[in-house]
Amino acid sequence: MKATIKIIGFDADDTLWVNEPNYRAIERQFFEILKPWFSEKEATNELFKTEMQNLEMYGFGAKGFMLSMIETAIRISDNKITSVEISRIIEIGKNLLNEPITLLDNVEMVLQRLQPNYKLILATKGDLLDQERKLVKSGLAKYFHHIEIMSDKKENNYRKLINRLDIQPQDFVMVGNSVKSDILPVINIGAKAIHIPYEITWLHEQHHEETDSSKFVTVNNLSEILQIL
Amino acid sequence: MKATIKIIGFDADDTLWVNEPNYRAIERQFFEILKPWFSEKEATNELFKTEMQNLEMYGFGAKGFMLSMIETAIRISDNKITSVEISRIIEIGKNLLNEPITLLDNVEMVLQRLQPNYKLILATKGDLLDQERKLVKSGLAKYFHHIEIMSDKKENNYRKLINRLDIQPQDFVMVGNSVKSDILPVINIGAKAIHIPYEITWLHEQHHEETDSSKFVTVNNLSEILQIL
Numbered sequence: 001m002k003a004t005i006k007i008i009g010f011d012a013d014d015t016l017w018v019n020e021p022n023y024r025a026i027e028r029q030f031f032e033i034l035k036p037w038f039s040e041k042e043a044t045n046e047l048f049k050t051e052m053q054n055l056e057m058y059g060f061g062a063k064g065f066m067l068s069m070i071e072t073a074i075r076i077s078d079n080k081i082t083s084v085e086i087s088r089i090i091e092i093g094k095n096l097l098n099e100p101i102t103l104l105d106n107v108e109m110v111l112q113r114l115q116p117n118y119k120l121i122l123a124t125k126g127d128l129l130d131q132e133r134k135l136v137k138s139g140l141a142k143y144f145h146h147i148e149i150m151s152d153k154k155e156n157n158y159r160k161l162i163n164r165l166d167i168q169p170q171d172f173v174m175v176g177n178s179v180k181s182d183i184l185p186v187i188n189i190g191a192k193a194i195h196i197p198y199e200i201t202w203l204h205e206q207h208h209e210e211t212d213s214s215k216f217v218t219v220n221n222l223s224e225i226l227q228i229l
Numbered sequence: 230m231k232a233t234i235k236i237i238g239f240d241a242d243d244t245l246w247v248n249e250p251n252y253r254a255i256e257r258q259f260f261e262i263l264k265p266w267f268s269e270k271e272a273t274n275e276l277f278k279t280e281m282q283n284l285e286m287y288g289f290g291a292k293g294f295m296l297s298m299i300e301t302a303i304r305i306s307d308n309k310i311t312s313v314e315i316s317r318i319i320e321i322g323k324n325l326l327n328e329p330i331t332l333l334d335n336v337e338m339v340l341q342r343l344q345p346n347y348k349l350i351l352a353t354k355g356d357l358l359d360q361e362r363k364l365v366k367s368g369l370a371k372y373f374h375h376i377e378i379m380s381d382k383k384e385n386n387y388r389k390l391i392n393r394l395d396i397q398p399q400d401f402v403m404v405g406n407s408v409k410s411d412i413l414p415v416i417n418i419g420a421k422a423i424h425i426p427y428e429i430t431w432l433h434e435q436h437h438e439e440t441d442s443s444k445f446v447t448v449n450n451l452s453e454i455l456q457i458l
Binding site for chain 2: 057058059063064066067070071073074077079080081082083084086087090093094097098127128129130132145146149150151152160163164166
């Protein structure tokens, strides 16, 4: 793979640092608030339903998640939730935005080793401000040329990304934890991809179809990509 | 100016299409909901205060605006606002996201004339998904090479933008309606700027210091930039 690669795109959340477990922790606090009306299982389903209904309108990220929590709470409590409880939902959402960054294993060492030989970019579909803040807090900003914010991670979004970077698909490799978002659309447009599974995957990112794993590499730890790149 | 310019950056909201008046219309509906507790003037001040407090956390865009409306309503009603009314705030916020696009005068003609000679980009600090959607709805997507989403429009953000575009500051001209965001930071880093005032400016974007207007051009209508570029 080494020979042709010019730019390495890194997914951020759950590839470089912990993210999904933070959302899960906030969800548990949210379910506590909803306890009088719904069981955790029902609340999980209802929240996911609201998120999916709003996804096209809100996109990905913490603010849309906060709005969907509020909407779900009002709906499933049948308007019985009070503004005090809604304030509490806003508060836990703000905590999510202010969460400290926990780097995954070996991240800094790997970036340090790759940076002299490649242009490294962060390619993420979160909210720009939020991802910039996380990058600064992570201390990793110095390794990245810039952040590419994508409204989604479908084939067309990657095509635009590669066009914007003024390279050919074969010059690009994407590294990430989501088969659906970081791997399949990338190999489908002729670029390369390295999959690093993470312990938790958001339901929306879960991939259930059979994938031809001969077309991409899977590693268990980020440090293993140094043997490939 | 013509000779050196390679890339033209266009601000989007209130430069290419109507935006601020849409926010004002939503605010009026919001104030209607708050009428039992506060006068419009007080509610305006309180909403602006909340927006400024949350700006660093939420950034710019409709979702942060929605969350700030909800927070303001709860605070100034002293927790008396009900979840039915909060639902209504979410609803008017969603209407804002789904607002049709109204192009400003001569926009399409100007882009059509400039596109063969320059790389045109949209440089905006809104939400990527929201701006992409507006661009598609506007029918202007074919004129733009891509959208550059900036977390803010300060000197450092423009420096990063120009670095990412692989050009020199003097190769870049920014066109926009906000002296504070589209003009001053751009000329301060050695790039060029053309100011097109718009009828309404959001309080946060209003610029009160004296500006040396010999350093940038002001035009009254977008079509006048064709005489400069």
